[in-house]
Amino acid sequence: xxxxxxxxxxxxxxxxxxxxxxxxxxxxxEGVELPLDFEPEEAEEIAEELLxxxxxxxxxxxxxxxxxxxx
Numbered sequence: 001x002x003x004x005x006x007x008x009x010x011x012x013x014x015x016x017x018x019x020x021x022x023x024x025x026x027x028x029x030e031g032v033e034l035p036l037d038f039e040p041e042e043a044e045e046i047a048e049e050l051l052x053x054x055x056x057x058x059x060x061x062x063x064x065x066x067x068x069x070x071x
Contacts (some may be wrong), residue, residue, distance in 0.1 A: 011029035018024050023043035027034040038046065 009029055011027055014024075014026040014028075016024060016026075018037060020037075021040070022037040023040055025036045025038070025046075027036070
């Protein structure tokens, strides 16, 4: 499955610090539990990537909502 493909899979996502000083992204879906631990610096990089993707998605959404000009 590609990143831009629709999916009917539902998942729960939790993000928080661990007692070992890591940042955990915890994904739970259809009987799968996936704890992903990151160093704080890695977590900050992920956060920056999420913000950049959100900005691009927002801009793409605006472009899609604009009426097409007739030629």
